[in-house]
Amino acid sequence: xxxxxxxxxxxxxxxxxxxxxxxxxxxxxxxxxxxxxxxxxxxxxxxxxxxxxxxxxxxxxxxxxxxxxxxxxxxxxxxxxxxxxxxxxxxxxxxxxxxxxxxxxxxxxxxxxxxxxxxxxxxxxxxxxxxxxxxxxxxxxxxxxxxxxxxxxxxxxxxxx
Amino acid sequence: xxxxxxxxxxxxxxxxxxxxxxxxxxxxxxxxxxxxxxxxxxxxxxxxxxxxxxxxxxxxxxxxxxxxxxxxxxxxxxxxxxxxxxxxxxxxxxxxxxxxxxxxxxxxxxxxxxxxxxxxxxxxxxxxxxxxxxxxxxxxxxxxxxxxxxxxxxxxxxxxxxxxxxxxxxxxxxxxxxxxxxxxxxxxxxxxxxxx
Numbered sequence: 281x282x283x284x285x286x287x288x289x290x291x292x293x294x295x296x297x298x299x300x301x302x303x304x305x306x307x308x309x310x311x312x313x314x315x316x317x318x319x320x321x322x323x324x325x326x327x328x329x330x331x332x333x334x335x336x337x338x339x340x341x342x343x344x345x346x347x348x349x350x351x352x353x354x355x356x357x358x359x360x361x362x363x364x365x366x367x368x369x370x371x372x373x374x375x376x377x378x379x380x381x382x383x384x385x386x387x388x389x390x391x392x393x394x395x396x397x398x399x400x401x402x403x404x405x406x407x408x409x410x411x412x413x414x415x416x417x418x419x420x421x422x423x424x425x426x427x428x429x430x431x432x433x434x435x436x437x438x439x440x441x
Numbered sequence: 442x443x444x445x446x447x448x449x450x451x452x453x454x455x456x457x458x459x460x461x462x463x464x465x466x467x468x469x470x471x472x473x474x475x476x477x478x479x480x481x482x483x484x485x486x487x488x489x490x491x492x493x494x495x496x497x498x499x500x501x502x503x504x505x506x507x508x509x510x511x512x513x514x515x516x517x518x519x520x521x522x523x524x525x526x527x528x529x530x531x532x533x534x535x536x537x538x539x540x541x542x543x544x545x546x547x548x549x550x551x552x553x554x555x556x557x558x559x560x561x562x563x564x565x566x567x568x569x570x571x572x573x574x575x576x577x578x579x580x581x582x583x584x585x586x587x588x589x590x591x592x593x594x595x596x597x598x599x600x601x602x603x604x605x606x607x608x609x610x611x612x613x614x615x616x617x618x619x620x621x622x623x624x625x626x627x628x629x630x631x632x633x634x635x636x637x
Contacts, residue, residue: 286580287588290528294452294498298572303448304475306565313473313561320469327462357505360536361460367558368466375558382536 317369324369328410331362335406339399346394356385362406373426374409376419377402380429387437398432405429447569449476455491457482457502457511458534463557467501470561474568483507485514492518492526499571500526503557504535504546511535512549519550519585527585528578530571534559538619550586552576554624563621570625 304312338355345351363378381402384395405425408414419426454476458464464481471479480497482488485506491497500518504511515531518524533551535542546554553567577588 284582287577288580289575290578291575292498292528292530293496294530295572295575297452297498298447298449298568299445300448302450303446305446306562306569309446309474309565310561311473312475313470313565316469316473317466317561320465323462323465331462357459360505361463364536364557365460365462365466368463368560 321369327365328362328374331358332403332406332410334358335362336403339403343394343396343399352385352388356382359385371409371415373414373417373419373422374406376426377405377409377429380426380433381406384433384436387433395436398436401432402429445569445573447474447565447572449474449568451478452476452498453478453480453496455480455482455488455497455500455502457485457488457500457506457514459483459503459505459507463503467559467564470564473561474565485509485511485517488514489517492524497526497529499530499532499568501532501534504533504537504542504554512545512551515546515549515551532567532571538621538624540619540623543619543624547589548584550584552587556619556621556624 335355335358338351338358342348342351342355359378359381363375363382366378367375381399384398384402388394408425409417414422449471454471456464456467456471456479458467458481461481461483464483468479468481480491482491485502485508488500488502488506502511502514506514511533515533518529518531519527521527530552531550533546533549533554534557535546535554536557538556543554552571555563555567578586579588
């Protein structure tokens, strides 16, 4: 071992304190966390509306500047955030559509054509999935929608576009 | 692996995610776990500012934290010699489960990677793992952080998705995405002869 290498023990404050007695047992902690998550659903509608509007704006910016990597990255990040939050909140259809959009965006290579129509399909699907009468649905409950989106993405990815 | 209880009371936890709603969800989970001191940051700049001004006990940060990313942030925290927070546990969150990304996080000095979307169980298990599996630190000219060579027995169970969820595609990454168990293995595999 190099003489410039130093190996030392670290017992951080986190480790010392987290090991104290009096902690909440795992199953109970998870139950409590689920209750807390349910509590924040109150603000979800407003957040989602705002995020979908921001996503539409990011799409327009990326569409109008298809070779601007920053705008595409912003669009991807917004899509990913919607996917992460909706999946955590168990809105499966929304998470599916957002995930499909992320996959589509990931398939855009450097200098490749910006797939306006497939993306627009996904944004429409997101708006539909966000509606109160659709939000609680699972992907398998709307096969026409989900299969259609899969076909759009697979056509693009299999064509190597 | 035996189930341990973790006591998060009075521990200062910094959650760094560009999404305010995602931060709120994580904060909710931590509150459910008994945490009463959670700070939030939206950027790596904000994180560094907080770390300069107060002691943090653990950092949970997104790999895509703007403007520079969570991995450069992790590396910067580990390399700053006069920083009192240099050895704090760092848990990196990522939607990108590819092996390359996970290895990059490990090599930046992260203690653990957790995939998004995360479940309360998955987060609890990783916090418990960090708490009950203290690791040596390695300081070399090219790396400062948890020893990447050790082997432990028993990894946190659970995957990044919520308990009871059906398989929901969140977006397939180009290249193989790792399951949470594989990610955990990368952080604890014995690498004989590996120079940290």
